Amino acid sequence: MAAAACSFEATETMKELREAFESGKTRSVEWRRSQLKALLKMAEFHENDILDALRSDLSKPELESLLQEIGMMRASCKVALKELARWMAPEKVNTTMATFPSSGEIVPEPLGVVLVISAWNYPFMLSLDPLIGAIAAGNAVVLKPSEISPATSSVLAKLLGQYMDCSAVKVIEGGVPETTLLLEQKWDKIFYTGNGRVGRIVMAAAAKHLTPVVLELGGKSPVIVDSNTNLKVMEEITCIYFLKVTVRRIIAGKWGCNSGQACVSPDYVITTKKFAPELVHALKSELEIFYGKDPVTSVDLSRIVNSNHFQRLSKLLEEDKVSSKIVYGGQKDINNLKIAPTILLDVPDDSLIMNEEIFGPLLPIITVDKVEDSFKILKPKEKPLAAYLFTNDKKLKEDFISNVSAGGLVVNDTTMHLAEHSLPFGGVGESGIGAYHGKFSFDAFSHKKAVLLRSFAADLTARYPPYTPQKQKF
Numbered sequence: 308m309a310a311a312a313c314s315f316e317a318t319e320t321m322k323e324l325r326e327a328f329e330s331g332k333t334r335s336v337e338w339r340r341s342q343l344k345a346l347l348k349m350a351e352f353h354e355n356d357i358l359d360a361l362r363s364d365l366s367k368p369e370l371e372s373l374l375q376e377i378g379m380m381r382a383s384c385k386v387a388l389k390e391l392a393r394w395m396a397p398e399k400v401n402t403t404m405a406t407f408p409s410s411g412e413i414v415p416e417p418l419g420v421v422l423v424i425s426a427w428n429y430p431f432m433l434s435l436d437p438l439i440g441a442i443a444a445g446n447a448v449v450l451k452p453s454e455i456s457p458a459t460s461s462v463l464a465k466l467l468g469q470y471m472d473c474s475a476v477k478v479i480e481g482g483v484p485e486t487t488l489l490l491e492q493k494w495d496k497i498f499y500t501g502n503g504r505v506g507r508i509v510m511a512a513a514a515k516h517l518t519p520v521v522l523e524l525g526g527k528s529p530v531i532v533d534s535n536t537n538l539k540v541m542e543e544i545t546c547i548y549f550l551k552v553t554v555r556r557i558i559a560g561k562w563g564c565n566s567g568q569a570c571v572s573p574d575y576v577i578t579t580k581k582f583a584p585e586l587v588h589a590l591k592s593e594l595e596i597f598y599g600k601d602p603v604t605s606v607d608l609s610r611i612v613n614s615n616h617f618q619r620l621s622k623l624l625e626e627d628k629v630s631s632k633i634v635y636g637g638q639k640d641i642n643n644l645k646i647a648p649t650i651l652l653d654v655p656d657d658s659l660i661m662n663e664e665i666f667g668p669l670l671p672i673i674t675v676d677k678v679e680d681s682f683k684i685l686k687p688k689e690k691p692l693a694a695y696l697f698t699n700d701k702k703l704k705e706d707f708i709s710n711v712s713a714g715g716l717v718v719n720d721t722t723m724h725l726a727e728h729s730l731p732f733g734g735v736g737e738s739g740i741g742a743y744h745g746k747f748s749f750d751a752f753s754h755k756k757a758v759l760l761r762s763f764a765a766d767l768t769a770r771y772p773p774y775t776p777q778k779q780k781f
């Protein structure tokens with residue numbers, strides 16, 4: 308790798324950060340608060356710079372940037388500021404006769420100097436959300452944003468340089484050579500967001516130093532849609548309403564999240580053979596209302612991040628057994644890197660599109676005889692980051708929760724668990740290791756130190772040699 312071309316000195320950066328951490332300043336509640344407040348100020352005063360960067364990298368619609376990037380980051384910051392004292396407080400625990408008389412507590416302490424490597428698809432939020440956890444927990448941090456979203460990477464480097472304590476919070480820009488150099492250092496935690504191939508590289512590098520990792524990866528997140536048979540018993544108008552809400556929420560999670568370039572976007576839909584035509588019809592109608600008759604020209608649809616990903620997605624559509632299954636969309640604008648919302652019905656299981664994470668605006672629908680069969684389809688597959696179910700059936704909801712393993716589950720919506728700070732966000736199996744958001748972010752960057760406080764009283768001699776027969780009876 309062209310490590311010599313890197314414009315920073317990794318060991319020097321580490322040394323500076325280690326010194327800052329060892330000075331103890333990052334541990335104080337005042338420092339943590341001041342840094343979190345500085346982040347909020349930065350987001351407020353430079354909202355337009357951030358929006359411009361996101362538009363330049365992804366032509367992200369402004370509202371999506373405001374809600375899903377800046378809004379989420381601000382919410383995380385505010386939760387951390389509000390809860391910090393409670394999170395930092397030692398947690399008292401009950402002790403037992405084995406240590407009587409004593410008291411016990413769990414004391415959270417910062418891990419030290421940590422590395423955050425983020426991805427291009429939510430380049431602002433995915434950089435700052437983990438950073439907030441790292442700072443709240445009292446660590447010194449290096450953030451390495453993605454080179455695939457260069458405008459946001461550059462704005463983060465500039466603004467964090469202006470607003471943060473640069474002795475303890477640094478941004479290193481760059482791609483593989485820079486990240487490789489960073490990974491050679493001894494970190495106290497590495498927090499990586501991206502694909503599983505690089506996740507393995509990160510984990511292998513971390514293993515050399517016994518560094519713990521959080522890996523926020525992806526996968527093929529399914530949406531199971533129950534047929535409206537359960538709804539038929541209700542008023543017809545309620546049926547129509549439920550179907551409308553279902554398709555709107557699928558669309559919001561797929562095309563309304565960066566044109567499907569989101570880790571928790573629905574990857575494919577499973578529904579019954581009988582219900583599929585009705586679902587496809589409802590999706591088409593609602594998509595036309597949202598994005599018009601010529602969606603590639605819609606300003607409300609993000610573009611594909613770059614031509615590599617555009618070609619990758621085009622290839623998924625080009626397979627003969629897949630292209631013949633398009634029932635809506637399929638239009639592309641190569642000059643503007645836009646792909647229309649595209650629905651495919653009954654694509655074969657051995658197609659490329661059903662065997663890799665789509666991460667774009669293509670939505671295959673596969674069909675089953677009974678909705679309960681969906682669980683059998685999911686069982687042998689890798690565990691996804693999220694799984695969704697739309698139904699009104701209590702038993703089906705219970706079966707979904709007990710049968711389906713994924714990073715997170717949502718019933719009757721998509722992606723919204725991401726916005727709930729009281730829930731951990733992370734994967735399982737191929738979709739990742741560890742979790743964050745809210746208190747879980749603080750925990751991800753803390754060591755929970757066990758502290759036992761013993762009294763000098765009641766010093767039982769039975770534990771001391773010589774181990775006489777009398778003591779053994781005791």
Ligand code: NAD
Pocket residue numbers: 424425426427428429433451452453454455481482483486487500501502503505508522523524525526569570571664666692733734739
């Ligand atoms: P990416 O290309 O931006 O890569 C992520 C990071 O890895 C970047 O900072 C990049 O510089 C670094 N990197 C790339 N190659 C490397 C190498 N060989 N050695 C060391 N570092 C390297 O992002 P991506 O991987 O295309 O992101 C998309 C994937 O991330 C999808 O699978 C998606 O589901 C997943 N994702 C997960 C989450 C989550 O929160 N779980 C969020 C967003 C994306």
